[in-house]
Amino acid sequence: MNKKIIVAVDGTAGSGKTATFNAVAKKIGYEFIDTGLMYRAFTLLCIELKIDFTNKEQIIDALNIFDFSVKNSKPHLNGKEVEKRIQENDIVEFINYVTPIPEVRKFMIKAQRAMVTGGGYIEIGRDITTVVLPDADLKIYLDSSVEARAKRRFNQNERLGIKNNNFEEIKNSIINRDEQDFKNGLKKADDAWLIDNSNIPIQDVVNMVIDKIKELEGK
Ligand SMILES: Nc1ncnc2c1ncn2[C@@H]1O[C@H](COP(=O)(O)OP(=O)(O)OP(=O)(O)O)[C@@H](O)[C@H]1O
Numbered sequence: 484m485n486k487k488i489i490v491a492v493d494g495t496a497g498s499g500k501t502a503t504f505n506a507v508a509k510k511i512g513y514e515f516i517d518t519g520l521m522y523r524a525f526t527l528l529c530i531e532l533k534i535d536f537t538n539k540e541q542i543i544d545a546l547n548i549f550d551f552s553v554k555n556s557k558p559h560l561n562g563k564e565v566e567k568r569i570q571e572n573d574i575v576e577f578i579n580y581v582t583p584i585p586e587v588r589k590f591m592i593k594a595q596r597a598m599v600t601g602g603g604y605i606e607i608g609r610d611i612t613t614v615v616l617p618d619a620d621l622k623i624y625l626d627s628s629v630e631a632r633a634k635r636r637f638n639q640n641e642r643l644g645i646k647n648n649n650f651e652e653i654k655n656s657i658i659n660r661d662e663q664d665f666k667n668g669l670k671k672a673d674d675a676w677l678i679d680n681s682n683i684p685i686q687d688v689v690n691m692v693i694d695k696i697k698e699l700e701g702k
């Protein structure tokens with residue numbers, strides 16, 4: 484019987500981490516953890532508490548009443564399902580006040596590490612291969628050009644009926660998020676497999692990754 488492994492994935496905003504690795508996890512029976520949802524849900528809590536985002540102490544205090552869970556594959560904030568709400572534009576507008584705060588990152592990293600209790604997990608984010616799961620069996624860094632990512636996000640927003648969908652705004656938002664993510668420590672780990680999917684269909688990336696996981700399970 485092949486032994487399931489731990490897969491850690493980082494990559495730039497909108498590069499395809501969720502769609503690609505959710506599909507991989509479903510096909511091979513792995514648990515899928517999207518750590519970005521935790522940061523989005525926490526940002527939503529701060530919005531709901533009407534926190535002054537320039538006040539770090541208020542943001543840190545909110546961690547004491549932050550309960551995040553995933554039920555039936557849907558993210559829940561303090562027991563309430565928030566899957567679509569945390570994809571709205573105001574979350575992206577404020578999240579960059581939240582993600583650089585060391586106390587917030589320490590809280591999230593501890594929780595994200597505890598979620599992976601052995602093989603059979605795929606965890607995605609910005610610091611998974613470098614900080615959360617540095618000893619993962621397989622590390623992947625997923626990237627795409629800014630243009631490709633903006634086009635995809637625009638089309639996704641259209642499909643989801645997200646309000647005020649504007650291509651140039653999305654492109655600028657991606658550039659800003661990349662800037663913040665690199666400041667927060669996003670980088671390709673030396674032992675990570677770089678996949679640039681700018682011109683590779685999602686199904687081909689899914690198949691490439693599954694082949695690699697099966698190879699490592701057999702070792
Ligand atoms: N290889 C690909 N080719 C074309 N479209 C893709 C590819 N991979 C993902 N997509 C599409 O790109 C969009 C963004 O993908 P996704 O939401 O999975 O990115 P992400 O990296 O998880 O983003 P974020 O970091 O913002 O959560 C989705 O519409 C997805 O279907």
Ligand SMILES: Nc1ccn([C@@H]2O[C@H](COP(=O)(O)O)[C@@H](O)[C@H]2O)c(=O)n1
Pocket residue numbers: 496497518519520522523578582607608609610611660663664667
């Ligand atoms: N491990 C992580 C995951 C995410 N972030 C930040 O949260 C934002 C939302 O994440 P998405 O994957 O849903 O885009 C994102 O902009 C990251 O800045 C993080 O810092 N660490």
